[in-house]
Amino acid sequence: MASLHASARFLYRNHHVFYRCQNNFELPTKIVLSNDKCKKSLYTNNVRFSWTKRKINNEWKGNNILKSSGVILALLTVGLSVYYINDKKRRVYLKAAESNAGAFNPKLPSHTLKEVAKHNSKKDRVWVTFDQGVYDITDFIDQHPGGGEKIMMAAGGSVEPFWMMYGIHKTPKILALLEQYRIGNLSVEDAKIATSNMDDPYSNEPQRHPALNTSSLRPYNAEPPSALLVDSFITPTALFYVRNHLPVPDVDEKSYELEISGVGVKTTTLTLEDIKKFPKHSVTACIQCAGNRRSEMNQVKLVKGLEWGPAAIGNATWSGTRLYDVLTSLGLKEDDPRVRHIQFEGMDTDVTNVPYGASIPVEKGMDPRGDVLLAYEMNGEPLTRDHGFPIRVIVPGTVGARNVKWLGSIVVAEEESSSHWQQNDYKGFSPSVDWHNVDFKTAVAIQELPVTSVIGEPASGASVRVDKGRIKLKGYAFSGGGHQVVRVDVTADKGQSWHTAQLIQEPTRPPRHWGWTLWTADIPVDPKASQLEFWVKAVDNSYNTQPESFSHIWNLRGV
Numbered sequence: 001m002a003s004l005h006a007s008a009r010f011l012y013r014n015h016h017v018f019y020r021c022q023n024n025f026e027l028p029t030k031i032v033l034s035n036d037k038c039k040k041s042l043y044t045n046n047v048r049f050s051w052t053k054r055k056i057n058n059e060w061k062g063n064n065i066l067k068s069s070g071v072i073l074a075l076l077t078v079g080l081s082v083y084y085i086n087d088k089k090r091r092v093y094l095k096a097a098e099s100n101a102g103a104f105n106p107k108l109p110s111h112t113l114k115e116v117a118k119h120n121s122k123k124d125r126v127w128v129t130f131d132q133g134v135y136d137i138t139d140f141i142d143q144h145p146g147g148g149e150k151i152m153m154a155a156g157g158s159v160e161p162f163w164m165m166y167g168i169h170k171t172p173k174i175l176a177l178l179e180q181y182r183i184g185n186l187s188v189e190d191a192k193i194a195t196s197n198m199d200d201p202y203s204n205e206p207q208r209h210p211a212l213n214t215s216s217l218r219p220y221n222a223e224p225p226s227a228l229l230v231d232s233f234i235t236p237t238a239l240f241y242v243r244n245h246l247p248v249p250d251v252d253e254k255s256y257e258l259e260i261s262g263v264g265v266k267t268t269t270l271t272l273e274d275i276k277k278f279p280k281h282s283v284t285a286c287i288q289c290a291g292n293r294r295s296e297m298n299q300v301k302l303v304k305g306l307e308w309g310p311a312a313i314g315n316a317t318w319s320g321t322r323l324y325d326v327l328t329s330l331g332l333k334e335d336d337p338r339v340r341h342i343q344f345e346g347m348d349t350d351v352t353n354v355p356y357g358a359s360i361p362v363e364k365g366m367d368p369r370g371d372v373l374l375a376y377e378m379n380g381e382p383l384t385r386d387h388g389f390p391i392r393v394i395v396p397g398t399v400g401a402r403n404v405k406w407l408g409s410i411v412v413a414e415e416e417s418s419s420h421w422q423q424n425d426y427k428g429f430s431p432s433v434d435w436h437n438v439d440f441k442t443a444v445a446i447q448e449l450p451v452t453s454v455i456g457e458p459a460s461g462a463s464v465r466v467d468k469g470r471i472k473l474k475g476y477a478f479s480g481g482g483h484q485v486v487r488v489d490v491t492a493d494k495g496q497s498w499h500t501a502q503l504i505q506e507p508t509r510p511p512r513h514w515g516w517t518l519w520t521a522d523i524p525v526d527p528k529a530s531q532l533e534f535w536v537k538a539v540d541n542s543y544n545t546q547p548e549s550f551s552h553i554w555n556l557r558g559v
Contacts, residue, residue, distance in 0.1 A: 101175035102131025104185050113190045120156030127183070129158045132191045134184040143435050145304040147424045153352060161351050164201060166218070201247040201351075206385040209238040215306045219244040220386070223311035230456030230474045233504060233518055234284070235314035237379050242386045243289050243312065245356050245421065246348040249406050253390045258374075262412030263338045265330040272390050275374055278321040278329075283371045284506055285396035285514035286478050287403055288313040288449055290426050294558035300550045303558035304435070310454045313478065315516045318394045320375035323410075324368045332412060334366050342366075343411040344393050344404035345419075357419030358402045360395055360447065362412075369512060371396045374407065396514035397482040399446050401426045416445065431554045438556060446559060448480035451546060453488055453519070453538035470522045473501075477519055477538035482511035487539040488519040492532060499523055501536075510541045 111127075111134050119127035119136070126138045137151065144151040146166075154162055163169040202218050212222035223229075223241040253272050261267040289312035291305050298307065323342070332339070342365040346356040364370045373394040376383060383389040388405030395402050401421060416422055427443035457474040458464050464471060477485040488501040501521035508514070517538075525532055539545045547553060 101179050102133040104132045104188075105182065108182065108184045110185045110187060113186065113193060116186075117156040126152070126155045128154045128156075129186055129191070130160060130163075130178060132186045132188065133179075133182055134186055135178060135181040136183045137181050140181060145435065147420055150420070164218070204250055205248055208242065208386065211239065212242065213309065213311075215308060219246055220248070221306055223309055225459065226309065226311045226454065226456040227459045229311045229314070230476055230518055233315065233515075234379060235316055237316070237381065237384060237387065240314040240316060240378075240387065241289065241312045243400060244348070244386070246350055248385050249347045249349075250385070251347060251390055251406060256390050258391060258407060259409040260326070260330060260412075261409070262343075263414060264336045265327060265332045265412050268330060270326075272376070275321050275326070275391065276376065278325050280319060281322050281371070281373060282317055282319040282377075283373065283394070283396055283514060284315065284317045285371070285394060286313065286315045286516040287394075287400045288452075288478060288480075289400045290446055290449070290559040291557075293452075293454070297550055297554060297558040300554045303554075303556055305558045310456070312400075313476070313516070316378050317380065318373055318375040319377035319380070320373040320391070320394070322368070323365055323372040323374060323393070324370070326374065327366065327410075327412065332366065338414055339366075339412055341413050341416050343413050343417040344402075344407060345409045345411075345417075346404050347406040347408040354419075355408060356404065356421060357417045358404050358422050359413075359417035360398060360402050364395065364398065364447075371512065371514065396512075397448060397480050399426065399449050399480070402447065425557070426559060427557065428559055429555045429557070431552060434556050449478075451477070451479035451483065451485065451538050451540045451544045453477035453485075453536050453546065455534060455536055466525055466527045469527050470524050471532070473521045473523060473534060473536070475519055475536060476516050477503075478516040479538070479540035479544065482513050483540040483542055483544070484508075484510040484513035485517040485538050486541050488517070488521070489537050489539070490521045490523055491535045492523050492525055494533070495535065513541075 113129075116127045116129055116134060119125050122138055122141070125136055126141060128135050128137055141148045141151055150162075159169075202220075205220060208220065208222065209224075211228065212224055214220070214222040216222075221243055224235075224239040228239060229235065256272045258270045258275065259268075260270065289308060291308045292312040293310050294303060294305050294308045297303055327342075328334075339362045341359045342362055343359040344357065349355045360372070365372050371394075374391050375388070375394045376391055378384070378387055383392060388407070391407045392405040393403055393407055422445055424440045426446045427440055428446065429438060429443055453475060454477075455473055455475045458471075473490060475488075477488050479485055485503065485505065488503060489498040490501055491498045499521055501519040503517050503519050505517040506513070506515045523534065535548075537546045
């Protein structure tokens with residue numbers, strides 16, 4: 001029996017240490033195959049030393065069937081509104097399962113809304129309500145992944161307006177956690193009052209492609225099947241992964257305005273027409289979510305965050321106005337010593353009207369060769385709503401979290417953005433740090449992501465035939481910060497020997513190599529083998545490569 005496993009190794013350049021193997025139930029793979037018969041396959045990710053089973057089809061008769069089956073599987077997945085990750089028989093559901101959470105409990109005392117409202121501080125204990133349930137969450141506040149200040153907004157009242165905004169809370173796991181803090185009941189009348197006049201913030205969401213695999217409905221987050229992802233160097237807009245933190249705003253391009261202010265610039269407001277008057281630039285750049293492949297990291301130990309597979313990444317051609325041109329036209333000098341950061345705020349807001357925000361170092365934003373764009377086109381067409389219409393920031397080589405969509409304001413500043421997503425999220429920690437001892441102030445906000453590679457085809461769970469003693473593999477590789485992937489290696493014997501893949505990439509040179517690399521490899525295998533395990537690793541122009549294990553680079557946010 002021959003084995004081969006697809007390992008993903010990452011080097012976190014900001015700290016000069018191995019950063020992570022991002023999650024991917026498709027990369028390391030163990031494929032069950034034979035000469036004539038196609039048996040069901042078993043894939044394992046040895047990077048995480050755990051097994052993932054995912055049956056797609058019992059019979060495969062060619063690459064076209066493989067691709068079609070992947071699409072069909074995606075459609076079935078979306079149609080059922082459920083995404084299964086079989087990790088030790090766990091299932092993660094998109095919709096909240098039927099649960100007794102919040103139902104009247106005759107064994108507990110009853111409380112009035114007036115009584116609940118008095119418990120709005122740690123001193124008086126923090127109470128909240130959900131449906132007919134009353135909960136004392138005082139001891140949970142400091143463990144809340146979104147930050148204690150966020151959960152305190154519901155103190156003395158209902159969590160439901162907030163949970164309507166963040167639908168990820170309505171899962172069996174979260175509801176079960178909430179019930180641990182149950183102390184009483186509300187009357188039916190009080191429960192109705194607590195949630196009266198609640199508008200649905202997601203009532204005007206755009207339509208999405210049915211092939212996308214949804215990991216969260218509210219807010220909407222989804223990725224394409226990996227086999228489709230690696231079929232095209234430029235990711236079709238409709239199949240580009242969607243990462244939303246809040247409801248999608250519906251912005252009127254005719255009334256759109258971008259506010260610009262801060263140190264060293266003339267305060268001004270630009271319309272969409274004003275922005276388009278600047279010279280138009282285009283750049284092909286890969287954007288990757290910080291949590292791409294988080295589902296694999298969960299195989300070591302559960303983390304907080306969306307269960308992303310390997311396709312929360314995409315490569316597109318973006319067009320718009322250079323940030324450098326706009327800011328210099330407003331008087332900003334490249335060498336102004338007061339300026340250290342450029343802050344961005346979106347037009348997507350939470351229930352307290354706080355927008356999504358992020359920032360990048362001024363060295364990136366004010367570098368004319370950094371290619372930071374105020375983009376209004378994606379793949380030659382106006383941005384879609386899910387991807388930031390009418391204007392979004394494109395920061396090539398930088399984590400997706402800093403590529404702010406629906407851009408509403410730019411602030412040139414001495415400090416980083418104070419937003420939750422810059423200060424208390426998208427940061428990496430030691431494997432020994434968990435939610436009971438984490439201090440986000442001690443960690444640096446992620447900007448550039450480390451080198452990674454993924455096997456996209458054959459897909460996880462696929463059975464394939466050996467063709468003339470070989471199996472063809474396809475995938476992608478990417479390294480942040482403008483680094484170029486210079487080599488992709490594949491092994492079929494656990495690293496005893498390696499095969500160099502063929503690369504498809506733009507001819508741009510580092511440090512402006514913003515796009516990803518697609519790769520293909522025809523790997524010789526033993527035609528008598530019933531099981532094979534493939535490993536893949538990428539190397540960039542700085543000779544960063546990927547670690548072989550997740551266990552020592554696990555972190556609580558799965559980034």
